Amino acid sequence: MxxxxxxxxxxxxxxxxxxxxxxxxxxxxxxxxxxxxxxxxxxxxxxxxxxxxxxxxNPTLDEYSNYSGTQVREKNIHCASINLACQQGKLIICGQDVLLDILTRHLERHPYGTHAFRHHVGSFAGLQALYQGKAQMAAIHLWDGDTDKYNIPYVRHMLPGTPTTIIHLAGRLQGFYVAAGNPKDIKEWQDLTRPGIRFINREKGCGTRVLLDEQLRLKKVDRRMINGYEKEELSHLGVASAVARGEADVGLGNQKAALQVRGIEFVPMQQERYELVIKQEDLDRPEFKATIEILQSEDFKAELRGLGDYDLSETGRIVARS
Incomplete structure (x- = not known):
């Protein structure tokens, strides 16, 4: 042959x-x-x-220069599977919070639901995928420091000419991960620049990174003075784990991840709004109607309550149409 x-x-x-x-x-x-x-x-x-x-x-090596070989391989494999799902016309939901796992499970059980694929990317990447037609839903938490508003300013700028609906998922606390007892006494954004403090960051484009950069901008903190600002992890758990291992003194992330890693203390800094963005043109499709019905259901909220650490007072509420 x-x-x-x-x-x-x-x-x-x-x-x-x-x-x-x-x-x-x-x-x-x-x-x-x-x-x-x-x-x-x-x-x-x-x-x-x-x-x-x-x-x-595929991403260039420069894009992932701060990540380990394992992280790059895992991200490439995940992107390949998502690309395949997109080509097959499958429902893809962008976002990283565990509540999206619960949402996809409810969607599979709903009479008008469907199997949905999770794309574990940050808020900017999720909105970009939605705009480019590579995903149908994007969960985001992007704070605009000038207006003190979450998500709406970014959606209008990143999906130009695209009518959208924003649905509230949950309120979450963002804060610092520090070692138990907070031995370095880290309490303020300005503390990140103190001599001897080692920081671990999140990747560009995720909501946590946007929150950090907006706070530094408003408080006129020079990010070049932060030791470790360029060192990145791809998840809240990755950041918390780096602090627990002693590779950094402080990182930024949500409260839930802090409770999942031993030896980590959480210093709350800001309440954030985690919300789902959908194109209005999709709202008449059965699986999208099912999504909204699920988000507004008591069964879904009850399951989230079991996890704790979410503010569910507005869950399922449509907060904006643009």
């Missing part, structure tokens, strides 16, 4: 994906293939061409 002719199993090993995914790529016409009798074959040059096309849409 020609050495440049590959079986689907060999293609799967080269691309490091499941064999069924190879068949799906062939079915969608993304990977050229042909039959030899009853067997499917793929030319090596077509596999190499597919890899080159993929590299054009």
């Amino acid at each position: 020609d050495e440049s002719s590959l079986t689907p199993e060999e293609v799967a090993r080269i691309l490091k994906i499941a064999k069924n995914t190879v068949y799906e790529l062939i079915k969608r016409g993304e990977l050229p293939a042909y039959r030899v009798g009853r067997k499917i074959r793929v030319d090596l040059k077509d596999v190499e061409s597919y890899k080159r096309r993929g590299k054009k849409t």
Whole structure:
């Protein structure tokens, strides 16, 4: 057999994906293939061409220069699965809070619901995916320091000409993660610049990073004076864990993650609004009606109450249409 002719199993090993995914790529016409009798074959040059096309849409090394190799691999694998779901027309929800896991579970059980895919990205990336048609819902928590408002100013600027509906999910506390007992006595934003304080940041574009940068801007704190400002983690738990391991003295994140990591104390700094953005053109579709019904239901709120640490006084309320 020609050495440049590959079986689907060999293609799967080269691309490091499941064999069924190879068949799906062939079915969608993304990977050229042909039959030899009853067997499917793929030319090596077509596999190499597919890899080159993929590299054009993958993140560059510079984008992830502060992340570990494992973080980069996990993010690339996750993005590949989300891209596949998008191509298949699946419902994709952007956001990182565990309450979205609960929402997707309720959606699967709802008579007019559907299976939804979670895309674990920050608020900016979620809004961008929504604008580009790569997701159908985005959960965000973006604070505008000039107006002291959450989310609405960003939605109007990042989805121009796109009518949207914003639905309140929950109120959450953002604050500092410090070691038990707060040995460095970190209480204010300005404390981050003190000599000897090591900080661990979140990635650009997430709501937590926006909150930090807005507070630093308003208080005229020079971020270049913060030791560790350029060092990033991809989640609240990642930040809390770095502080617990002694790799940093302080990080910023929500209260829930602090309760999940031993040896971490939480210093509350700001109440935030966590909200879901949907395009108005989608609201008449059954799965979106089901989403709003779920968010307004007592069953959903009761499950969130069981987790604790959420303000549910406005959960399910439509707070803006633009």
